[in-house]
Amino acid sequence: MTTSPYEHHEYDVLIIGAGGAGLRAAIEAKQRGLSVGIVTKSLLGKAHTVMAEGGMAAAMGNVSSEDNWRVHFRDTMRGGKMLNNYRMAELHAKESPDRVRELEQWGALFDRTKDGRILQRDFGGHRYARLAHVGDRTGLELIRTLQQKVVSMGTDVYMECKVLQLVHDESGRVAGAVAYWRPTGEFVTFAAKTIILASGGVGKSWKFTSNSWESTGDGHAMALWAGAELIDMECIQFHPTGMVWPLSVRGLLVTEGVRGDGGVLRNSEGERFMFNYVADMFRAETAESEEEGDRWYDDHNAGRRPPELLPRDEVARAINAEVKAGRGSPHGGVYLDIGTRRTAEYIRRRLPSMYHQFMELAGVDITREAMEIGPTCHYIMGGVKVDADTAATKVPGLYAAGEVAGGMHGANRLGGNSLSDLVVFGRRAGMAASDYVEGGSGPSGFDWGEVESAVARALAPFENENGENPYDIQRDLQEMMQANVGIIRTGDEIEFAITELETFTERVKNISVKGGRAYNPGWNLATDLPSMLTVSKCTSRGARERKESRGGHTREDFPKASAEYGTFNLAHTIAGGTWDGEITTERSPLLTMPDELKALLEEGK
C-alpha cells in the first residue's frame, strides 16, 4: 500500500456517525473482538439521537398485555402506507423488546410501572401503549447509555472529524474513507475492511426543521456516490408539532408525547378539528366524538383513540389544511393544549423538557396556556437501500443503519419507531460487518486517486477569491426546498425545484471560503453543501415520479394513493460516482410479503 501523505488509520470496521445506530453497531463489532473506529462530525454524545423525546417503541406488553410483535408489525406497515420493506418491519417488531431490555444492562433507567417493569406510553399510530421512555428525554438516555458502554469497551472515537468521501479498491469494494479534522483542518485517511454508515438524516435542506446542523445527508450522498442505491427519498416526514414562535425557534420539536399524554389540537375557533380528518383506513379504531376520545384518556377500554393520535402524516396534513383555510393561530400554526386536561404537576413530571423549552424560549407556561405549533421537517423515511437481515448495501463491504437506511418505515414513520430502529439495525449491521471481516472478505487495495480528488475538491473554495458565501447558498437552498418540495407538492413546483438545483450545483462550484482551515464553520458548510444538494435532487426526482399521495409525500395534483404506485420504491443511482453526476431514477418492486404476514395486516382493520 502507498504511504498516506496524511494521518492514517486502519480498522476492521469503520463506523461513520455516532448516534444510536453507529454506537450500537460499534458495540456489536467490539464484542466480536474486531478493531473498530467511530468517526463523528460532532463531539461524542451530541448526535441527533439526543433530541428524540417521546420514547422507543417495543411490544413488551408491560402496560397493555394484548400487545405483541404482530400488532407492532401491523401498525408499522399501516403507518408506512405499505411501502415498507416488510422484512425490516418484521425484524424490528420482533427484536425491539430485547434491544430495550439490554439497554438496562448497560445502565439505562427507564420510567417504571407500579410493579417495577418498564413503563410504556401511548403514541400516534401505535394501537397499544408501547413506548419505553424517560420523561420526554428518551433519546438522551439512549445515546448516553450507548456512549458509556462504547467508552467502557475502549473504542477509538474520532470526534469533530468529518468524512468527505468513501474510498474503493480497484474491484469496487469499499476500502476506507477520507476525512478532515475540524479543529485543525488537517486531512486523515482510514483504511477499513468494512464501513457502516450511520450518519442520520437530511433535514437541514429545509428552512423549518427540527434537525441540527449535522443533518446534511452526508451518508446518503456518500453511499450514492460510492455506487449504492437510494430509495423513497420523496418520503419526508413533517412532524405535526414544531414550535412556530418565536421565529428563531420555528421548527423546534414539540414531542408527540404531549398528545400521547392527553394534549389536544384546536384551531382558532376552538374546534378539535382532527375529528374532520379521519381517513377511512383508521376510522374503525378512532373515536367518533370528543366525548368518546375523552373517555379513552381515562380508560383505554371505554372508548377508541382520539384522532390527535393518528400517524404523523395525517395530523401534519390536517394542521396544514386548517391554517390554509384561515383557522390558524396568530403565527401560522394551530393550538396544542394539555393544560386543560392535566394538572401542572403531571405536566412538569411527564414533560419536563417541553415545559422548560416553552417557558424559556417562548415565555409560554404550558400548564396554563396552549402551545402554538405547526409542521416541521423532521425525518427522512428514504435512504440507502439495504438487505433487511444484514443492512448490507449494493456496494460490497458497505452497510447502512438508522435514518440513513431506507425501507423500514415505508412512506411514513410512526413516532417511537426510530429509536428502536437504531438499535435493532445498528446491531444487525455490526453483526453482518463482523461476519464479512471474519469470513476473510475485504478490500484488495485503496484508491489514492479518490482521496486526492476529494481533498482537491474540499480545498478548492480557498483558492477561489470572488465566489459566493456558502451561507447564502445554504439559506437560498433551504427556502427553495421549503417552498417547492415541502409538505404539499405540485408537479410544477417540483419541476421548478429540479431546474433550480442545477443552478445550485453551479453555485456550489463557485464557493469562496474566508479564513484558515482550523475550526472554520464556513468551510465546513462548504463541504456539507454537495451532500445537501445530492439528497435534494433525489427527493425532488422521487417527488416528480411518484404521481400519487402516500405518507410523507403529498401531491396536490394527485391527492389519492394509487394501487399501482404502491407496488414499488423509486430507486436512485448516480453516474460516474461524482457528486454532480447524472442521477437515474427507476422503479424498484417491493419485496413480496409471505401470506402469514399479509394476514396480520387484515386483523382488526
Next chain:
Amino acid sequence: MAEVTMRVWRGDASGGDFENYTVTQNEGEVVLDVIHRIQATEAPDLACRWNCKAGKCGSCAAEINGKPRLMCMTRMDDLPEGTVTVTPMKTFPIIRDLVTDVSFNFAMAERVPALLPPPMPEDGYRMFQEDVERGQEFRKCIECFMCQDVCHVIRDHEENKQYYAGPRFFIRYAELEMHPLDQNDRREYVREEMGLGYCNITKCCTEVCPEHIKITDNAIIPLKERVVDAHYDPVAWLGRKIGRRTKRSATEAGVQPAP
C-alpha cells in the same frame, strides 16, 4: 428590529482579542441566533460549537457577560441592555474563538468503572420508580461541561485536572453508586483517584446547571458521606488491612467486564 453590539473573543491557542460586531436582533432571539447571524454575514469563519439549538445537547456553552450559559437558551432580551460579551469557557484550552478543547472530560469518562449488574432475568429487571428517580436526576445531564468550567478546583488550577474528575463526573459516580442494579464499589476510587475531597461545596456547579440538577446537595454531599463511611468505617478499615474485602474495590471494578 433593534441593533446590538456583540463583543466576541476571536483567536486561538496563541492568543487573540475581542472583536465588535453590530448586528440586527429580532424578537425572541437567543444569543446563538445572533452569533449565527455574524457567521452568515461578516465572519463566516467565526468558530462556535452547537448542535440542537434546543438546550438538549449541551454543545454551545460559552461565557456570556462572564457567566457560563448555553447560547441557545439565553434570550437576548433577558440580558442587560448594551454590549453583550461572549467568551469561550475559561477552564478548557482554546481551539478557536468560542470553541474549547473539552477532551479532559472525555478522558475522565474513560476512567469511570462501568456498571456491573447481576445477570438479567428473562423478562427484564424489576426496579421501582422511587429507586430509579435518584439516578434519573443525574442522567438528565447534557454534558455541557459548564459545571466543570465554573469549578474553582480546576478553573484556576490546571495542575489539579489530573487528580480531579469534577462535578460532571461526581454526579456520574453518584448515579452509579445509587443505581439499583450496580454491584461495583467505587467509593475508595472516587476518594483516592478522582479527588472528591477537593470539592469544598461552594455550589457554583449547581448554580450554572442548565438542567437544574442539584449537583451539590443530591450528588456530591451524599457521595462524600458514603465515601467517608467506607473509608473510616473500622470494619472496612480492618478489612483493607488484612486484605479481605466483601465488595470489589474500584480498581478491580474497572476491569470487570459488563455484560
